[in-house]
Amino acid sequence: MKSKRLRLIGSIAFLFLACLLIPIQSFVYSDQESENESLVYYIPVEQTVERGLEAFMSRSITTAKENGATHIILEMDTPGGAVDAAGNIALLIQESDIPIITFVKNKAISAGAYIALNTEQIIMAPGATMGSAAVIDGAGNAAEDKTQSYWLSEMRSAAELNGRDPQYALAMADQRIDLPELGAPEGELLTLTAQQAMQVEYAEAIASNRTELIDYLQLGSVEERDMQVSFSEQIARFVTHPVVIPILLSIGSLGLVLELYSPGFGVPGIMGISALMLFFFGHMFAGFAGWESMILFVIGFLLIVVEIFIPGFGIFGLLGIASVIGGMLLASFSTASMLIYIAIALVITAVATVFIFKYFGNWGPMKKIIHTDSTSTDKGYISNKTREELIGQSGTTLTPLRPSGSAVFNQERLDVVSEGGYIGQGSKIEVVYTAGSRIVVREVKENNLKEE
Known part of the structure; x- marks a missing residue:
């Protein structure tokens, strides 16, 4: 009986331990599985490279790091963009503790090629291209020699950073390098196809999609997450585009100039303020302002509003414009670039203002904005009727004229003014001139009456 009790107690203890061990084993297995799983973040690098993209990249890399990402993949399809923004993005990549890989889905041109060269690996889709990285100015012309030299050194450094032959990176930015075997003879920039990139070891693999990409990287079990550009970041990217900035500034300044010439506060003012607010919002969200x-x-x-409603000889307006320009310079990522944008906006505003005032000042909706009409007797505007029939009539002063006073003409009392001298009360006078309410009289001497 005693042995049965012992066996029963032993069985219960065994079951109890088994129940404890199963969750522990399950937890250990789950934890090991979690440790073996890779967390991959996909960051889209699309459209033009500008400072808004830089802000988005900074947020994305920080988010990936905070969430324990093991790899970051840049899904690239860009025609290039601003050199300064590309340089800052490259610095973000170089400072990252997480391996960053570029997957060129379509094209990595100009600044896009430079960004890709800064990553540890480049994988390209079958029809993708990479290269053509010459520096051009805002007018589309080749940049000055100093800028070209700087950019060539940056391209070389980016290639050497990850053990790539710098000759091909330089050929992407310098037309003097002769590579006819890759379709880039002297005078043309190098643009690599996926197969050519594999040939010169600028791409580690060719992958059609994410599945093939992950298989090549041999990451095992993978959790994939996509970084999305928020609506605010989309606005910031649009607003910080080098082409959009002078357009916004032109709209803003033109709207304020037209508002100064229109009564109250209306459409031009709303248009101008909205454009400037959009400029500041985008730059603040991008982290520049x-x-x-x-x-x-x-x-x-x-101050500009004060100038509109309370004219102050232009002082408030000038101070307001200076303050707005100062805010723009503080909000800019480059003072030199912002000064150029402001100069462009001022030229466009001046030309547009002259054109609008000259050709549209008295047409369509501009009639409500720019007041060009005037009152005249030809248009029926009469402030006081001119009594021309009084000229030559004689009357008598009711009050002394010093030189103004009252007189009576044919029993009609009128306010009159002498030609300049004093005329006493009860004197005989004659009307010599009338203009509106002004009636000019002259004293008639007694000898003149006798001669008549």
């Missing part, structure tokens, strides 16, 4: 630039802008806006 601080509260000090916004404060300067608000002060400038208030």
